[in-house]
Structures are given as C-alpha cells and as structure tokens.
Amino acid sequence: MSEYKEIAARFAREAAGHKMTIAHDDGVFRHLVFCDPKHSFYWFEIVTTPGQLVFSGDGESFVFRRVTDMFEFFRSGLGRNGSVEINPQYWSEKLTSDRDSVKEFQEDLFLKLVWEEAEHLIEQEHVKPDQVDRFRQAIKDDIVEGGLYSTSGDAYRTVTEFGFYNDASKEFDWQHQPDIVFDDAWEWFGATKDYDWWFLWACHAIVAGIARYDRVRKYGLEKLATPQGGAS
Incomplete structure (x- = not known):
C-alpha cells in the first residue's frame, strides 16, 4: 500500500x-483505455511508444521517459502479493515537462513547519522563558489565524514578515529590531509542498492499469478487451 493511503483509497473507489x-x-506500442461505461468521470488512457509512456484522462496529462518499455519501469510498483507501492518522488524525476508542477503548496504542512520552527526557537532559548506563552500566542495571532497563506507566495511573505520582541515595550519603537524573525525560512519553506492529488492518482492508475493488462495477457483474454470483442 502506498504511503498516500487516502489517494490509494480514492483511486480504488473512483475506478x-x-x-x-x-x-x-x-510490442511496446500500446493504447489502453479505462472508463466506466455508466459515466465519463475519472476515465484515463495509457499510451506507450519506445522509451515513453503518456498518461491522459480526466485531468492533467503526464509524459514519462526512462526505458524502452515503460511498462517494465512502472511494474516496480507491483508487489508479488499484488500490493501497490507507488514512488512519486522517483517517478516524477522521469517526467519530460516541469517536474515541480506536480507539487503544490499544502497549508497543513506550512502550519506544521511553522510550529516546529517556533518550538525550535524556544528550545534554543531565543525566546526568554517568561515570554514563551506570549511568543506562542503571537505565532497563533499573526500567522496561524491572522496571516495569509492561501498561496505559497502569501505564506512565505507572512512568515518572513513576522517579528517578535522579547520586550513588548520595544515593539513599536522604530529604533529596535525584532529579537526573533524567521530569517531561515528559505531553508525549510520548500518542504511546504507535496505531490498534487491528481499526480498521485495518475501513479496509482498507471500501476493498476498495467496490472490489469498483465492479468488479461496472462490468461489469454486479450480478445475480450479489444473493441471487436468488447471491454474486459
């Protein structure tokens, strides 16, 4: 089972x-179509040519290039017991287009990292012991509840503009700089992105599609899955 269990369950349900x-x-020239005869939701196709696999469907398309027979490449996601283990990090490296496009900003990851960095600053005693509660409240007020983070750009500005004074009386004194700022946000902000659900769904679809194709060929049922013989 994939580490993205919710996507695995979603694919199983929707397909x-x-x-x-x-x-x-x-040979390696293949065109497989998967759809529900009752509706067109979440249909997808897998097309292979030498050295390339194209996934298209009810969302963005993806083109992968690695080995001559790309079915062999993606069979690495199939366990001997029939289990599926997708590898989005490695597989995304084989995309021919913008690899970063399959990741998107995740609010929950952003907030998790903000709190982790805040606790790290407390542990390193950048925050005075008697100001810890006020510091945590400032994080909550200025970032978690009062900040903008609907996009990665907004989130980055929110966290880099945050400032905390151990002495509250200096907060509105222009002669003093904040004691605590997230000046290292650029180091950890990249971890606020994770794979887009549709890319993960596509990874599951590719592996499931190949497994189904292999089963049909194993039992000699190809004719039942051709347009002339009907769908399998």
Whole structure:
C-alpha cells in the first residue's frame, strides 16, 4: 500500500467500475483505455511508444521517459502479493515537462513547519522563558489565524514578515529590531509542498492499469478487451 493511503483509497473507489479496452497492442506500442461505461468521470488512457509512456484522462496529462518499455519501469510498483507501492518522488524525476508542477503548496504542512520552527526557537532559548506563552500566542495571532497563506507566495511573505520582541515595550519603537524573525525560512519553506492529488492518482492508475493488462495477457483474454470483442 502506498504511503498516500487516502489517494490509494480514492483511486480504488473512483475506478471501481472501470472497464479496460485495448485499443492497440503491438510490442511496446500500446493504447489502453479505462472508463466506466455508466459515466465519463475519472476515465484515463495509457499510451506507450519506445522509451515513453503518456498518461491522459480526466485531468492533467503526464509524459514519462526512462526505458524502452515503460511498462517494465512502472511494474516496480507491483508487489508479488499484488500490493501497490507507488514512488512519486522517483517517478516524477522521469517526467519530460516541469517536474515541480506536480507539487503544490499544502497549508497543513506550512502550519506544521511553522510550529516546529517556533518550538525550535524556544528550545534554543531565543525566546526568554517568561515570554514563551506570549511568543506562542503571537505565532497563533499573526500567522496561524491572522496571516495569509492561501498561496505559497502569501505564506512565505507572512512568515518572513513576522517579528517578535522579547520586550513588548520595544515593539513599536522604530529604533529596535525584532529579537526573533524567521530569517531561515528559505531553508525549510520548500518542504511546504507535496505531490498534487491528481499526480498521485495518475501513479496509482498507471500501476493498476498495467496490472490489469498483465492479468488479461496472462490468461489469454486479450480478445475480450479489444473493441471487436468488447471491454474486459
């Protein structure tokens, strides 16, 4: 099972009624179509040519390049017991387009990291012991509840503009600089991004599609999955 269990469960639920059609199958030249005959939601296709696999469907398309037969590459996600273990980090490195585009800013990761950095500053005694409660309240008021972080740009500005004074009387004195700022935010801010759900869904779809294709070929049922013989 993938570490992204919620996406694995979502794929299983949304693709439960999908039928496979083998539109083309000639060596590494393949075209597989997966869809639910009752509706068009979450359909997807897998097309391979030498050295390339193209995933397209009810969302963004992805093109992967690595080895001559890309089915062999993605079979690494199939366990002998039938389990699925996707590897989004490694697989995203094989994308031919912008690899960073498959990651998106995650608010929950951002807030988790802010609190971790805040606790680190407390442990390092940058915050005076008698000011710890006030510091935590400032984090809550100025970032968690009062800050803007609907986008990565807003979140970065919010955290880098934060300042805390151990002596509250100096807060509005322009002659004094804050005692605590997140001046190292650039080092950890990249960890506020994680893989987009659709890319993870696509990874599961590719592995599941290959597994289904392999089962059909193993039992010699290809004709049942061709347009002439009907969907499998």
